[in-house]
Amino acid sequence: EAGVVQSPRYKIIEKKQPVAFWCNPISGHNTLYWYLQNLGQGPELLIRYENEEAVDDSQLPKDRFSAERLKGVDSTLKIQPAELGDSAVYLCASSLRGIDEQFFGPGTRLTVL
Amino acid sequence: GNSVTQMEGPVTLSEEAFLTINCTYTATGYPSLFWYVQYPGEGLQLLLKATKADDKGSNKGFEATYRKETTSFHLEKGSVQVSDSAVYFCALPGSSNTGKLIFGQGTTLQVKP
Numbered sequence A: 001e002a003g004v005v006q007s008p009r010y011k012i013i014e015k016k017q018p019v020a021f022w023c024n025p026i027s028g029h030n031t032l033y034w035y036l037q038n039l040g041q042g043p044e045l046l047i048r049y050e051n052e053e054a055v056d057d058s059q060l061p062k063d064r065f066s067a068e069r070l071k072g073v074d075s076t077l078k079i080q081p082a083e084l085g086d087s088a089v090y091l092c093a094s095s096l097r098g099i100d101e102q103f104f105g106p107g108t109r110l111t112v113l
Numbered sequence B: 001g002n003s004v005t006q007m008e009g010p011v012t013l014s015e016e017a018f019l020t021i022n023c024t025y026t027a028t029g030y031p032s033l034f035w036y037v038q039y040p041g042e043g044l045q046l047l048l049k050a051t052k053a054d055d056k057g058s059n060k061g062f063e064a065t066y067r068k069e070t071t072s073f074h075l076e077k078g079s080v081q082v083s084d085s086a087v088y089f090c091a092l093p094g095s096s097n098t099g100k101l102i103f104g105q106g107t108t109l110q111v112k113p
Helices: none
Strands: A005-007 A010-013 A019-024 A031-037 A044-050 A053-056 A065-068 A075-079 A088-095 A108-112 B003-006 B011-014 B019-021 B023-026 B033-038 B044-050 B056-059 B062-065 B075-077 B086-093 B101-103 B107-112
Touching: A005 A088, A010 A019, A019 A088, A019 A108, A031 A075, A044 A065, A044 A075, A075 A088, B003 B086, B003 B101, B011 B019, B019 B107, B023 B033, B023 B086, B033 B062, B044 B062
Parallel strands: A010 A108, B011 B107
Antiparallel strands: A005 A019, A019 A075, A031 A044, A031 A088, A044 A053, A065 A075, A088 A108, B003 B023, B019 B075, B033 B044, B033 B086, B044 B056, B056 B062, B062 B075, B086 B101, B086 B107
16 A cells, blocks of 8 residues: 655745745555644644644744645645745644544655755 | 643763653643654654553653653653664643644753663
């Protein structure tokens, strides 16, 4: 069974540029999470989806970050415009339901110059 | 809200040494507790979990016991291997029990041959 797929694995951009990350969860998993992991820190939740509905986006900086999960499967996280402080690893995870084990993708490492 | 604190690293051990990584938590009630591991270049993987007080989670020679008296969930392994070199995260659900995970800052383990 394929795991959570994320792309790209690495992205380098200049500040003020837009960037997008893509996540394909494990087939059949209804719940999808985006986490932010700063260097030397544990992941922090940005947004959680139940199917196509964002049920917890309280930690998402909505002035520059947006996310969508069309059709309740793949998801895209976007930053526009990117700032230097956005350099981090963006992790996607999925679970069968919100209370089940979460399976993580390898992450996208973003570097903003 | 719920929170977790784990010992700072890095932890450097020789092969076959005994490992302890401390984790303490603050929580409402008795939530499930987790240890995740992140190998270099990979996403987080669930290592073990315990769902109630006095439970012992175990996997791959690692163990952790859910101790409500000391609000701790320390990770132990009797004999580490070079392949155990990774970052280890203690985690628990957020206060609302919606599936959001709260992670510690991570402890880097380096095992030398």
